[in-house]
Amino acid sequence: MDKAGALKKPRINAIEYMRGISMLGVIGIHVGSQYIVNAAANIHLVAVFEIFTRFSVPIFFFISAFGLFYNLDINKSLNYKNFMKKRARTVIVPYVAWSLLYVVFYVWRYHAFSLLNPLQLLSMLFFGTACYQLYFMVILIWFYLLMPLWKYMVKHSSCINLTVLLVLQIAFDYYSSFVMNPYGIANPVLRDLLVYRLNYWVMHYIFIFVLGGYLAVHYDDFKIFMKHYRLSIAAFFFVSLLGLLAYYYYCLFIENYTVLEAINTAHQLSPAGVFYTIGASIFLFSEFYNCKLPRLLEKAFSLLGRHSYFAYLCHPVFIALLAAVMVKLNMVMTAYNSIAFYLGTVVLSVIAAAVCRYFSQKYWPILNELTIGVYAKR
Template identity: 60%
Template sequence: MQEQAATAARPRKPRLAAIEYIRGISMMGVIGIHVGSQYLSNTAANVDLVALFEVATRFSVPIFFFISAFGLFYNLDLHAPFDFRYFMKRRFKTVLVPYLVWSICYLLHDGWLYGVGFPDPLHLLVLLFFGNAKYQLYFLVILLWFYLLMPLWIWMVRRAGLVSLTLLLLAQIGFDYWSSFSTSFNLFVYGLPDTSILKPFLMYRLNYWVMHYVFIFVLGGYLAVHIDAFMDFMKKQRLGITAFFWASLASLLAYYYQLIAVDGYTPLEAINTAHQLCPAGIFYTITASLFFFTIFTYQKYPAFLNPLLHQLGKHSYFAYLAHPIAITYLAMMLQHSGRIMTAPIAIAFYFATLALAMLGAIICRKIGEQLPILNELTIGVYPKKK
């Protein structure tokens, strides 16, 4: 009784498999983005495969914020007192502790592997603040900032409606466009001296400025609070949601191909422009969130995929955190073999990375059942109280 009051939660609602399945799909997309970065080392990389790895997957990071907000608000009573202290205590255990553990492990590993040693205390604090201990860890930093601002999101979701969400979307498009494409702003940032204290705070703004993803987070919370209306909407508008998803993907891909074929961009320059923060990318994220939630809710796909989707979702957190290890050693093996990462090798590289990350997740989860501290430190999972 005391715990329920502390979390300001209603009696728990039915479990939604869609949330778990989307986690798995998102994790797979993130691995695709990072494998795509490896593939781009080939100067003759196939632009279509680059589009698959680096453009079609661009919903992956922001959709994590969507389902994170959905999960937070799904069982939250907006009209009950919110115990911020208890809330943050739980989030620190599930996010902050694994973040610190994985960050230290990567710094130790990379310091040994690349011979750079362990950073000094001041440099360590900077790396931890911005999430730069490894390239995927910044997501947890932004997530922690979202948690710290939870009272603000509750206030916004309470008052959200069609008009306010539309205005928030327009503001989101404007802000992301300014942050990503403003020439004067970016010239100012890169023009700052390296000794400037301000420079890293602006250079790494994508690592901690929650403003880049406020709309998709608030949308997730709003739809969770209005779950009955959302369910009805998905059921009635399934075909429309599907059509808008494919149309938004086509729009983002068209932008990518235009940058290459018309504007003369390299594939690397094109993916750094046609990303999740450009206007087409924002709409792609929104439609992808609705699309995957719809198909996973109403099971418009073969049922035999459900066990696979369950496993991908269950182990997505560990696989997300651990997959750079697989990428590192697979890339070293490829380099030592003297082979260039061609398109077929890149595809095999992707599935090998996914398989190794999932295998590591399953093994560690099993060991963690006998040695609970392993799961506690790596994925924030604690034994259930009897």
């Protein structure tokens, strides 16, 4: 029972498992960015690294919303002060800590002393540019700041409202991704606000966030839906995946795009990418809900989910270090080397997460507090 005396809702393992898979996908995207530097990169392996994994970032917002609303009484008023106080401890503090850690790392590794400029630091914190994966946390912070709005939207959502929101989401994402061009703006402040819009505009992910909250509030109905329509959910996922892959290959073979241009077009904010995100979110939830996993696989997914937050935040360090080792050894990022590079990054990131958590729990609790927002029970 919680402090109010109400029964605590049962833990949903699917959410933890999906966190782990999302972390694996994000690392895949960033390793793929290393691989496509090779002019002879295999376009199909690029598709695995950069297209198949495109659900990874938006599904984090789905999971975050589900977790928030699953433990929220939608009919009670929100204590905004307490809500933000808790989110500051679990997200804002780790975000600032990791941003400063990356600044120190880049100053040490690349002698980038210009990053120590106070205005530069403030800009990096606002846009989430201290490292390329941190923008996710900036958007998540904005989602938290606007929680009363999402609570209202989720409470008054229906299938019709969600359909309208989906159409608006696709239209907005298309305009932002393929029509808007801020580079010609003379004012540097306004130009940066628009150039870095993907780093902090929550509007790009409103639908998937509200959908996660809606399904959490109606979880009993969602469980029935997943049980009765498991095959249909799987079919929708595979059709949406094929649609995004088809778009990628269309860009390559019909539009004659480079590989980099193709993956920067067939991304999660393209119309095909939006449907793929929805398909992957519901499919993974459905499979983890319906399928009884072998004990070993269950432990593996649980391990990945438990350490996904830290691994997500620290993996660029190991990408940089492994890339430096490859340069030192004159190794080319071939297909086989890129797969080994990916596995090495995942293993090292998860080991680092496990070691830091163990060390923090045993000796220095502030380490967990600063890096993953986990506080020792008092």
